[in-house]
Amino acid sequence: MPERRSRAGLHVAGIDLAGVVEKLAAAAPVADAAGAFPREGIKAVHDAGLLELTVATRYGGRDIALGELARIIAALGRGDPSVALISLMTLFTHRHQAQRGIWPEELYRRLLAQSREAPLLLNAARVEPELGSPARGGLPKTRARRTAGGWSISGTKRFVTGSEGLSYFLVWASTDETPQRVGTFVVPAGAPGIRIIENWKSLGMRATVSHDVEFDEVEVGSDDVIALTGADIAEQDNRAHAQSTLVLTAIYLGVAEAAQEAFLAFAESRVPANLGFPISRTERFITLAGEIDLLVGGARQLILDAVDHAAEEPEKLLRARLLAGRQLRQAVQVAVTALGNPGLSGNGSLERHFRDIQSVLVHAPQEDTVISLLGRAAFSGRSGTPAKAEESGRARLAAVPDENARADRQQSSPPPRQGATRTIRISS
Known part of the structure; x- marks a missing residue:
């Protein structure tokens, strides 16, 4: 492929991402095949200084605009969408702190200091076996019990992206108090009582290692909690987080662009004996290339x-x-269908892109929830009823710790545990 085309979109916010994307693309097949945490890719992102791009300027960060973040994530998605997704969870966490300032100050500064030494990965542990996705309403069964030194966390979380490589789990839990409260508890990954249940066997996005994680009386400090608030107002607002979910979709834009590149490269290199020239010069493949470009570019x-x-x-x-999600999925389908067996072969990258793109609209809120939100908004526009009325269940704190609630801070937090990790992993 022409160098100019392959590098398009790889220079964002004054950062040349081409080298990082190349490293991710080279390491992705191995991590995907093994279903293993993509350490090499995460290291490349960390070494390039990308994991802290959304840190607030008051902490010495760049606090990049959301549009720039979307473009960076799309570029990383070209190389390895699993690395892009794991990275985005950390970037979102820093961005929420930049906007809301709801983390305990000492704790957050301590984490930033750690991030200068090695990749600091953060992600919310929210989905539960009984609850399902919090985007559909409800309160967590995971419990935070008051102890003399802080809190003891017990419960099971599902689909915890990056589980094996996270530095901290941001565990959404309900307290055992009366009245009950809900908050996000910052749990060090090396704390005793954590079990990673290796049951992530997804069709695509295999290297996200989104396993279940069990917390059994895991101790955290009294200050290590974000946005602790009354359970009666703990609601998830899917409309309020629409920007974030759209940025997440940019990961799959990167996947589709990588698939488009693979399709074009194959068409340019394939020279059937009966033609004597590349299939890229046939009208059929020119039309297919145009269709894919329409979908991906659109x-x-x-x-x-x-x-x-x-x-x-x-x-x-x-x-x-x-x-956009539907178009991206359709574009990769067109590419795979056009190539037939070569498109489905594990010897090429298109088969992996096809598997990964299936996850584009799996993330909460799912398609049916989004369509319901849009339908209610359409009716509310006629009746004058506020569109907010569509939110069902008890919601607001759920999705991410970004509400203007204050954490309960009665005692000083203990320093992070040192030494070897205490996390236990078991296979399903």
Whole structure:
């Protein structure tokens, strides 16, 4: 492929991402085949200084704009979407702190100091076997019990992206108090009482190692909790987080662009004996290339235009996410179908891209929830009823620790545990 085309979109916010993306792409097949945590890719992202791009300027960070974050994540998604997703969870956490400032100050500064020495990975542990996705409402069964030194966390979380490589689990839990409260507890990955149940056997995004994680009386400090608030107002607002979910979709824009590149490269290199020239010069493949470009290029326009210009229009953001996700999935399907066996062969990258793109609309809120939100908004526009009325169940704190609630801070937090990790892993 021409160098100019392959590097398009790889220079963002003054950062040349081409080298990082190349390293991710080289390491991705091995991590995918093994279903293993992508350490090499995460190290490349850390070494390039990308994991802290959303840290607030008051902490010495860049606090990049959301549009730039979407473009960076799309670039990383070209190389390895699993690395992009794991990285994005950390980047979102820093961005929420930059916007809301709800972390305990001492704890957050301690984490930033750690991030200078090695990759610091953070992610929310929220989904539960009984509850399912919090995007559909409900309170967590995971319990935070008061102890003399702070809190003891017990419960099981599902689909914890990056589980094996996280530095801290951000565990959404309900307290055992009366009245009950809900918050996000910052649990060191090396704390005793954590078990990673290796049951992530997904079709695609295998290297995200989104295993179940069990917490059994795991101790955390009294200050190591974010946005502890009353359970009666703990609600998840899917519309409020529409921007974030659209940025997440940019990962799969990267996947589709990598698939598009693989398709074009194959067409240019394939010279059947009966033709005597590359199939890229046939009308059929020119038309297919145009169809794929329409779908992928159109999805890029939808995502980036909405992120850049529709920050206060949740319906437009949700609509863009759904339309773009469907187009990206269709584009990769077109590419695989056109190539037949070569497209489905594990010897090439297109088969992996096809598997990965299936996850594009799996992330909460799922398609049915988004369509319901849009439908209610359409009716509310006629009746004058606020669109917010569509949120069901008890919601607001759930999705991410980004509400203006204060953490309970009665005692000083103990220093992070040192030494070898105490996390236990078991296979299903």
